[in-house]
Amino acid sequence: MGRMSTGAPKSPVGRVGVVHGRTPLLARLNAWRKRSPLSPYWLDWKFLRGAIEKLAPSARGVMLDVGCSERPYGELFAPYVTRYVGLDYPPALLDKQPELWKILDRAKRSVDVFGDGRRLPFADASFETVLSTEVLEHVLSPRAVVEEMARVLKPGGRLLVTVPFMQPLHEIPSDFYRYTPFALRRMVEETGLVVEVIEPRGNFAASLGALGSQYLLRSFGASERQSDGSVIPSRWKSLIVFPAAAFLQTAFYLLSKVTTDDAVALGYSIVARKPEAPGGGRATLSA
Ligand SMILES: C[S@@+](CC[C@H](N)C(=O)[O-])C[C@H]1O[C@@H](n2cnc3c(N)ncnc32)[C@H](O)[C@@H]1O
Numbered sequence: 001m002g003r004m005s006t007g008a009p010k011s012p013v014g015r016v017g018v019v020h021g022r023t024p025l026l027a028r029l030n031a032w033r034k035r036s037p038l039s040p041y042w043l044d045w046k047f048l049r050g051a052i053e054k055l056a057p058s059a060r061g062v063m064l065d066v067g068c069s070e071r072p073y074g075e076l077f078a079p080y081v082t083r084y085v086g087l088d089y090p091p092a093l094l095d096k097q098p099e100l101w102k103i104l105d106r107a108k109r110s111v112d113v114f115g116d117g118r119r120l121p122f123a124d125a126s127f128e129t130v131l132s133t134e135v136l137e138h139v140l141s142p143r144a145v146v147e148e149m150a151r152v153l154k155p156g157g158r159l160l161v162t163v164p165f166m167q168p169l170h171e172i173p174s175d176f177y178r179y180t181p182f183a184l185r186r187m188v189e190e191t192g193l194v195v196e197v198i199e200p201r202g203n204f205a206a207s208l209g210a211l212g213s214q215y216l217l218r219s220f221g222a223s224e225r226q227s228d229g230s231v232i233p234s235r236w237k238s239l240i241v242f243p244a245a246a247f248l249q250t251a252f253y254l255l256s257k258v259t260t261d262d263a264v265a266l267g268y269s270i271v272a273r274k275p276e277a278p279g280g281g282r283a284t285l286s287a
Pocket of ligand 1: 069132
């Protein structure tokens with residue numbers, strides 16, 4: 001099988017006339033701003049991306065991404081996998097009507113298979129790697145998803161997961177859980193996988209900076225609160241709030257580098273391996 005190309009296949013979106021509202025230069029400037037401390041989500045994004053960058057070298061072979069959305073981290077995995085299969089849940093996308101057609105057009109670029117993580121439409125032992133980033137908080141029965149991900153893994157294959165811990169409510173009303181590392185470890189071990197790494201992303205200082213800047217945006221810089229929990233920044237308030245968020249995030253980012261308390265973290269990552277021998281490595285529960 002050939003190596004995966006960077007990013008998703010070319011989309012037919014342009015041909016069906018979706019109007020792109022910005023010139024490429026403005027779009028590029030906006031993309032740069034979103035990846036700089038001027039975005040109130042910068043610190044959150046930076047630590048999540050850093051955590052996924054660390055997971056990527058554990059991926060190999062054919063990889064399934066459960067809850068792939070727009071595959072925001074596709075290029076990080078490209079050097080390590082032979083094929084990237086993206087699966088997402090259609091009802092969650094359909095919820096976003098009346099944006100439905102745009103969403104479906106966008107999904108064509110990133111979603112290979114529509115399906116439910118609780119009943120994956122694949123045979124046992126189909127994938128060398130299963131990835132799932134920031135999905136388990138959105139599923140009412142996360143344990144079923146973890147069991148399914150373990151089932152479709154080949155023996156010796158790896159499960160790579162990130163979950164949030166200190167995060168505002170998002171994608172309301174489909175936001176059900178936050179995970180401690182102990183709950184995450186237990187849920188994964190109970191499926192028979194062997195946990196190799198479990199790590200916090202960011203620490204106390206990083207969480208304060210990320211939450212503080214989102215607080216600034218939500219309380220002083222927003223023009224509208226949307227039903228899914230997100231806010232629309234006000235253009236004129238942003239002139240003050242974005243630089244304030246940049247200052248706060250930079251200060252707490254530097255603090256996160258010189259302090260080590262991780263009793264609060266932005267989230268956790270886990271790497272777990274499916275044992276080679278069937279049934280081997282299954283954890284014995286103490287409670
Ligand atoms: C917060 S987004 C994360 C998207 C992406 N993995 C990322 O890291 O940016 C959660 C995603 O999980 C998907 N999802 C929710 N429930 C699901 C389920 N039961 N099966 C598969 N995907 C699901 C949603 O449609 C959504 O795309």
